[in-house]
Amino acid sequence: xxxxxxxxxxxxxxxxxxxxxxxxxxxxxxxxxxxxxxxxxxxxxxxxxxxxxxxxxxxxxxxxxxxxxxxxxxxxxxxxxxxxxxxxxxxxxxxxxxxxxxxxxxxxxxxxxxxxxxxxxxxxxxxxxxxxxxxxxxxxxxxxxxxxxxxxxxxxxxxxxxxxxxxxxxxxxxxxxxxxxxxxxxxxxxxxxxxxxxxxxxxxxxxxxxxxxxxxxxxxxxxxxxxxxxxxxxxxxxxxxxxxxxxxxxxxxxxxxxxxxxxxxxxxxxxxxxxxxxxxxxxxxxxxxxxxxxxxxxxxxxxxxxxxxxxxxxxxxxxxxxxxxxxxxxxxxxxxxxxxxxxxxxxxxxxxxxxxxxxxxxxxxxxxxxxxxxxxxxxxxxxxxxxxxxxxxxxxxxxxxxxxxxxxxxxxxxxxxxxxxx
Amino acid sequence: xxxxxxxxxxxxxxxxxxxxxxxxxxxxxxxxxxxxxxxxxxxxxxxxxxxxxxxxxxxxxxxxxxxxxxxxxxxxxxxxxxxxxxxxxxxxxxxxxxxxxxxxxxxxxxxxxxxxxxxxxxxxxxxxxxxxxxxxxxxxxxxxxxxxxxxxxxxxxxxxxxxxxxxxxxxxxxxxxxxxxxxxxxxxxxxxxxxxxxxxxxxxxxxxxxxxxxxxxxxxxxxxxxxxxxxxxxxxxxxxxxxxxxxxxxxxxxxxxxxxxxxxxxxxxxxxxxxxxxxxxxxxxxxxxxxxxxxxxxxxxxxxxxxxxxxxxxxxxxxxxxxxxxxxxxxxxxxxxxxxxxxxxxxxxxxxxxxxxxxxx
Numbered sequence: 001x002x003x004x005x006x007x008x009x010x011x012x013x014x015x016x017x018x019x020x021x022x023x024x025x026x027x028x029x030x031x032x033x034x035x036x037x038x039x040x041x042x043x044x045x046x047x048x049x050x051x052x053x054x055x056x057x058x059x060x061x062x063x064x065x066x067x068x069x070x071x072x073x074x075x076x077x078x079x080x081x082x083x084x085x086x087x088x089x090x091x092x093x094x095x096x097x098x099x100x101x102x103x104x105x106x107x108x109x110x111x112x113x114x115x116x117x118x119x120x121x122x123x124x125x126x127x128x129x130x131x132x133x134x135x136x137x138x139x140x141x142x143x144x145x146x147x148x149x150x151x152x153x154x155x156x157x158x159x160x161x162x163x164x165x166x167x168x169x170x171x172x173x174x175x176x177x178x179x180x181x182x183x184x185x186x187x188x189x190x191x192x193x194x195x196x197x198x199x200x201x202x203x204x205x206x207x208x209x210x211x212x213x214x215x216x217x218x219x220x221x222x223x224x225x226x227x228x229x230x231x232x233x234x235x236x237x238x239x240x241x242x243x244x245x246x247x248x249x250x251x252x253x254x255x256x257x258x259x260x261x262x263x264x265x266x267x268x269x270x271x272x273x274x275x276x277x278x279x280x281x282x283x284x285x286x287x288x289x290x291x292x293x294x295x296x297x298x299x300x301x302x303x304x305x306x307x308x309x310x311x312x313x314x315x316x317x318x319x320x321x322x323x324x325x326x327x328x329x330x331x332x333x334x335x336x337x338x339x340x341x342x343x344x345x346x347x348x349x350x351x352x353x354x355x356x357x358x359x360x361x362x363x364x365x366x367x368x369x370x371x372x373x374x375x376x377x378x379x380x381x382x383x384x385x386x387x388x389x390x391x392x393x394x395x396x397x398x399x400x401x402x403x404x405x406x407x408x409x410x411x412x413x414x415x416x417x418x419x420x421x422x
Numbered sequence: 423x424x425x426x427x428x429x430x431x432x433x434x435x436x437x438x439x440x441x442x443x444x445x446x447x448x449x450x451x452x453x454x455x456x457x458x459x460x461x462x463x464x465x466x467x468x469x470x471x472x473x474x475x476x477x478x479x480x481x482x483x484x485x486x487x488x489x490x491x492x493x494x495x496x497x498x499x500x501x502x503x504x505x506x507x508x509x510x511x512x513x514x515x516x517x518x519x520x521x522x523x524x525x526x527x528x529x530x531x532x533x534x535x536x537x538x539x540x541x542x543x544x545x546x547x548x549x550x551x552x553x554x555x556x557x558x559x560x561x562x563x564x565x566x567x568x569x570x571x572x573x574x575x576x577x578x579x580x581x582x583x584x585x586x587x588x589x590x591x592x593x594x595x596x597x598x599x600x601x602x603x604x605x606x607x608x609x610x611x612x613x614x615x616x617x618x619x620x621x622x623x624x625x626x627x628x629x630x631x632x633x634x635x636x637x638x639x640x641x642x643x644x645x646x647x648x649x650x651x652x653x654x655x656x657x658x659x660x661x662x663x664x665x666x667x668x669x670x671x672x673x674x675x676x677x678x679x680x681x682x683x684x685x686x687x688x689x690x691x692x693x694x695x696x697x698x699x700x701x702x703x704x705x706x707x708x709x710x711x712x713x714x715x716x717x718x719x720x721x722x723x724x725x726x727x728x729x730x731x732x733x734x735x736x737x738x739x740x741x742x743x744x745x746x747x748x749x750x751x752x753x754x755x756x757x758x759x760x761x762x763x764x765x766x767x768x769x770x771x772x773x774x775x776x777x778x779x780x781x782x783x
């Protein structure tokens with residue numbers, strides 16, 4: 001690190017320390033505190049200064065984070081899909097949209113969900129058939145004025161984490177059926193609390209209900225909530241997906257405030273609890289490699305050389321996967337390598353937990369080892385190689401975008417209305 | 423822990439890569455492997471003279487060039503990529519063992535000769551897992567007796583180093599290749615660029631260079647594992663790259679075979695193998711360079727890279743179809759190396775076990 005860089009980092013640290021000294025108060029309400037964060041820009045320092053941030057680089061932001069952690073100050077709201085909405089808006093949103101939505105995302109006032117996948121288009125996300133049709137609002141404005149236009153949405157989405165308590169959704173819907181499928185999609189911000197939107201929970205094979213189905217029946221979106229240009233929906237969705245793959249919506253915070261007291265902490269804990277509820281099984285989905293050696297010692301399976309082989313395989317895979325992402329290699333298309341690695345880790349974890357548990361691998365819930373954690377691992381890891389894009393899709397991405405191998409012949413290049421579909 | 427290559431290290435890699443491209447293309451590898459010795463002394467002199475590879479990773483205070491395990495890894499990776507036919511790994515083994523000894527005239531002279539390419543040295547290892555202690559050879563009154571198989575590059579080594587266990591502490595001896603009572607029998611090796619021989623010691627008079635602690639022996643072994651892991655990472659990458667190139671050219675059924683998902687998906691899986699193996703090799707080298715507890719990571723890197731390399735070799739042949747199985751196609755040269763590296767210094771299963779033992783010790 002150069003001296004100049006060191007000086008500028010030290011300056012950032014001093015500035016945020018002074019600001020925290022003057023403003024941080026654990027007896028504020030979470031909303032009051034986060035309003036101060038939004039006004040000052042210290043809650044999301046990498047966001048632009050014009051939109052609740054300070055335009056800082058990643059290094060400075062890390063310093064800011066350290067200062068927050070040092071005094072135990074609660075940060076901006078980050079849990080759940082809101083980060084995906086924010087990242088996408090920062091890249092593609094209009095200034096008016098950024099002004100309108102980013103503050104509520106940062107303060108935690110608004111929860112968000114992602115409305116991309118459909119029952120008929122999972123891997124083939126661009127084959128979405130949820131439709132948005134433009135209508136003139138009745139009785140207000142003049143014909144032809146954008147502000148007087150609205151979009152009517154009909155169709156169904158699925159796999160929508162947190163949709164049951166979301167205030168807004170990022171929505172990809174078809175606005176043109178005459179053009180090839182990738183060109184006919186548009187990207188909208190939709191208000192979830194309206195008569196035309198119905199949310200139903202979806203139960204998974206592991207018994208949790210972390211996702212939802214969302215049904216649209218003449219739901220309404222203002223034209224102002226179209227992100228980017230009409231027909232740009234796919235390109236913008238790719239931005240969202242790239243952030244999703246790089247783990248932008250992972251759970252953060254949680255335990256670093258242990259032993260701290262005050263109103264802001266109580267409200268923050270509650271917020272985390274709600275936001276993280278759909279994710280409680282995610283560590284199990286990843287294979288719980290961290291538990292293997294301890295479990296094997298406890299069950300005595302550690303004495304079995306064949307079990308030790310399986311444990312070694314799982315641990316090695318996980319370490320390599322962690323090193324790979326820690327070296328910053330898992331960005332862009334290479335994120336698919338990291339995702340495939342995660343699938344391998346999860347499978348190896350499942351295998352090792354099975355051989356460690358032996359007959360106990362037949363149990364579930366309270367009768368399964370570690371209060372059901374092991375059973376949950378065994379029933380959750382199959383989701384890892386599917387959620388967020390199947391392994392097969394990741395392999396296509398790797399082959400075509402990293403290895404630059406020729407594309408497969410396609411049969412969906414013409415106008416979308418003529419493309420065979422479910 | 424996280425690390426990045428420094429600019430100097432990146433430049434060093436460029437130099438090594440250029441040397442390998444110029445001096446060790448596949449036709450040179452083939453020419454040298456067809457010779458009786460499988461060794462070209464001029465090439466080795468160039469390697470030592472131009473790149474300074476011998477003793478590269480050994481501290482200057484121990485008579486080495488003063489670079490570290492990261493540079494060692496860079497050289498090994500590039501040598502694996504190009505199948506450099508040179509007794510470098512043997513030299514790494516020998517100099518790593520010498521580096522553990524305290525200063526002495528004998529050690530310093532030997533190290534200097536090795537670095538100058540005047541002497542080629544190897545270290546005999548226990549053949550089964552590559553343990554640095556050779557229990558099948560004993561030292562009695564300054565004379566070595568016994569035999570040891572699968573000694574790396576023993577036929578062109580001028581000096582054979584060997585660690586025996588019969589003194590109170592393991593002891594490192596140096597025997598000159600021409601010594602009375604030292605005979606060698608070349609073994610036919612599958613990898614003809616990695617030659618092995620069986621050595622017989624019948625009352626061989628050797629220099630007793632000094633004794634080593636268990637910690638030092640472990641360090642020698644871990645260094646060898648890290649070196650081999652980086653070599654396998656490079657070899658795996660070469661196999662992968664050539665295969666991607668091949669499926670991007672080969673046409674069947676009116677399309678490049680690389681456009682078939684059946685092929686793409688196998689290569690995508692293989693890329694994951696290769697990338698994870700590479701970070702494991704780098705991480706192990708960095709940990710060794712930083713003098714951290716490295717044994718678990720070294721074993722991890724050994725089995726991860728050798729599995730990846732073997733898998734790359736199998737896929738490289740399979741995806742080429744018939745041509746991949748022919749003598750004239752170069753793929754089998756790397757396949758042979760992959761097979762050889764899979765078991766040299768211990769099988770993948772042995773190192774999985776060792777990793778767990780190190781983690782639970």
